[in-house]
Amino acid sequence: MNIKRSILLRVRIAFLVAVLFVLAVVYKLVEVQMIDGDHWREMAQQSSLDYRTIKATRGNIYADGGDLLATSLPFYKLAFDPSLVDDKTFTSKIDSLSYLLSKFFRDHSSDYYKKKISEARQMKSRYLVLNRELVNYQDRLEMLQWPIFRKGQMRGGVIFEKEDERHRPFRRLAQRTVGSLDNEGRGLVGVEASFEDYLAGKNGEGLFQRVAGGNWKPVNASTDVRPIDGYDVHTTIDINLQDVAQNALLRAVSTYEAEYGVVVLMEVKTGEIKAISNLERTSSGGYAELYNHAVGTNNDPGSTFKLASMLALLEAGKVDLSDTVDTGEGTIEFFDRTLTDVKNGGYGKITVQEVFEKSSNVGIAKLVVDHFGDDPQEYVDLIKRTGYGKPLGFQLLGEGEPLIKGPDDPEWYGTTLPWMSVGYETNLTPLQTLAFYNAVANDGKMIQPILIKSINRANKPVETFKAKVLNKKIASDETLEKLRLMLEGVVERGTAKNVRNEHYKIAGKTGTAQRLVNGRYMTQSYYASFAGYFPAEDPLYSCIVVIDNPKGWNRYGGDVSAPVFKEIADMIYAQNLEIHDSFTPEYTAANNGTFPVIRAGRLEELNELCNLLGISNHPNQEAGEWVRSSVNNNAITWRKNHEDTGLVPDVEGMTLRDAIYILENIGLKVSISGNGRVKRQSLGPGVRASKGRTIELELG
Structure with missing residues (x-):
């Protein structure tokens, strides 16, 4: 018990x-x-309350003329606090709101949204993400007029959380130069990185409340610190010229399967860069802007450096253009190395000017060694005194460090002077070489290339930039005049005569250097370039083109780089009515002799007219509906004149009826002055044809 x-x-x-x-x-x-x-x-x-960062809106990047290169577009995440809506409004309007949500997002039925919102209200949820898809600013304005939402955040419960996304309207145009952002929204490369302090603005701070799901809901307290948006950056880039330069470069690197290509186009007097493109071969075989080689990649410049060698010789009074040099059979030995000319058998005895025009390695090296061999420091000093070989202090981060050796350099050898004279054993970026050529075009004044014109708050500049003068005079007027004559001679008679034309003069120099790979020069791998300016008589633009490691039979600067230069120059010539006559020889050719005034129009009509007049005429193989005339012996040949490609066509020489028909069909507005045929057009052929844009036609 x-x-x-x-x-x-x-x-x-x-x-x-x-x-x-x-x-x-x-x-x-x-x-x-x-x-x-x-x-x-x-x-x-x-x-559950905490002060959190409110991001500032990043500033815009503009091209010259106001075109947007990069902007931050506001997008919004749509959330809802159903507990703030009174019972009467909620009961009467929930069906309409659910229907509009379903219709807008097109992902669920209106019943789905009604059930989702009603359950959240019953559970007294203070924060409900209605859809993860972001809405734009216009959509946000529309939604603020919807039932319940129109009462605003405090009584209607609607919450729009802003999330900016960086957008480039012109996509790949100047993509690497404009730059990109990292995962934190900071500038990574290009203008975005170089001007981060201006573009980023100043973040604010606001009171947020943690709600279900770990989300944060803005409280909109009076203590919130509003963010200060970033400044706008205005560049010197011309969208039309950038488009022309980039497309011309893309065709060249694609044709020659190059490793990469570079184009920089600059105004001679201002130093403003109007176009800059860097296209590099990708793993898939296409081309993209992966690195700014124009600014950051050093290379042996090759024969473009011969201009600096000639400046030193002329400035020191060592030679004159009419002096002669015996280049022999095109080879010369310096110690244990042999320097050769491109032409088999050499050029024999030629003048100093011909040495430059033909780009004779033997001739240049002999001149430099003969006159500076005992004092190579004098040669180096004459070149460095110009500013060539010094950093430009360019506005973008990552400028390559230039190198022009001196006799005190530990890597100066007995063969350094002759090899340096023709562009080897130096390291220079394309932009640094362009600045030197631009100085020759600019009456000897070397200026710093610039890409950024101003920093603006709204439309008001808060800081402006102009090209700094790096050297007021790189050489005497006499030397500069001789340098210009030699550069013109290269195009008229020398290694770039393939880009000579009858409408305007180009002055420039070809360059072809063997590529240095793993410390060794590759005999069948070249760095091809062309640097120069135009029009030669009164230079407006300077330009450099580089094609790295082109494939095929023709791999020299004159073959692959100079044609890109000419294509860009031709387009500028066509657009700028101030630098050429109203009628080119090609357009007036059909007016000579017994031929009537027949220049351009519709093939069918012109053919019928010529047949009635008894004039022999026939189209070439590429002629289409719209043609332009040219004289071939005693007959007129019709060649293609217009393609519907979204670009401004060439209507000079056409009747007003035909010109208006073509231009208005691609969306342009036409303004007319004068009488007769089209004499001038304000928008040059090949410019992007934006719908609604006005083109002025001068008749005469």
Whole structure:
């Protein structure tokens, strides 16, 4: 019996303890919920509040003329606090709101949205993401007129959380130069990185509340610090010229399967870069802007450096253009190395000017070694005195460090002087070489190339930039005049005569250097370039083109780089009516002799007219509906004149009826002055034809 009583007593004690524990738990729950509920709710509210960063809107990047190169477009995440809506409004408008959500996002039915919102309201949820898809600013304005939402955030519960996305309207145009952002929204490369302090603005700070799902809801407290948006950066880039330069470069690197290509186009007087393109071969075989080689890649410049060698020779009074040099059979030995000319058998005895025009390595090296061999420091000093070989202090980060050796350099050898004279054993970027050529075109004034014109707040500049003068005069007027004559001679008679034309003069120099790969020069791998300016008589633009490691039979600068230069120059010539006559020889050719005034128009009509007049005429193989005339012996040949490619066509020489028909069909507005045929057009052929843009036609 004692054992039974003992067990029963223990059971009763355990039961009593359990009852007391349950009563204590119940009491504590009542105390927390009812007695101290307000206190704990306040503590929970406070612990879920935090000040968080409100990101500033990043500034825009503009091209010259106001075209947007990069902008931050506002997008919004749509959320909802259903607890803020009064019962009457919610009951009467929830169906309409659900229908509009379903119609807009097109992902769920209106019943789905109604159920989702109603359940959140019943659970007293304070934050409900209605859809993860971001909406744009116009969509946001539309949604603010929807039922319930139109009452705003405080009474309608609608929450729009802003998220900026960087957008480049012209996509790949000057993509690497404009730059990109990292995962944190900071500038990574290009203008975006170089002008990060201006573009980024200043972030603000606001009070946010943590809600279900770990999300943060803005409280919109009076203590919020509003962000300060970034400044706008205005560049010197001309969109039309950038488009022309990039497309011309793309065709060249694609044709020659090059490793990469570079084009930089600059205004001679201002130093403003109007186009800059860097196209590099990708793993898939296409081309993209992966690195700014124009600014950051050093190379042996090759024969473009011969201009600096000639400057040193002329400035020191060592030679004159009419002096002669015996280049022999095109080879010359310096110690244990042999320097050769491109032409087998050499050029024999030629003048100094011909040495430059033909780009004779033997001739240049002989001149430099003969006159500076005893004092190579004089040669180096004459070149460095110009500013060539010094950093430009360019506005973008990552400028390559230039190198022009001196006799005190530990890597100066007995063969350094002759090899340097023709563009080897130096390291220079394309932009640094362009600055030197631009100085020759600019009456000897070397200026710093610039890409950024101003920093603006709205439309008001807060800081402006102009090209700094790096050297007021790189050489005497006499030397400069001789350098210009030689550069013109290269195109008229020398290694770039393939880009000579009858409409305007180009002055420039070809360059072909063996590529240095893993410390060794590759005999069948070249760095082909062309640097120069135009029009030669009154230079407006300077330009450099580089094609790295072109494939095929013709791999020299004159073959692959100079034609890109000419294509860009031709386009500028066509657009700029101030630098050419109204009628080119090609357009007036059909007016000579017994031929009537027939220049351009519809093939069918012109053919019928010529047949009536008894004039022999026939189209070439590429002629289409619209043609232009040219004289071939005693007959007229019709060649293709217009293609519907979204670019401005060439309508000079056409009748007004035909010109208006073509131009208005591609969306241009036509303004007319004068009488007769089209004499001039304000938008040059090949410019992007933006719908609604006005083109002025001068008739005569």
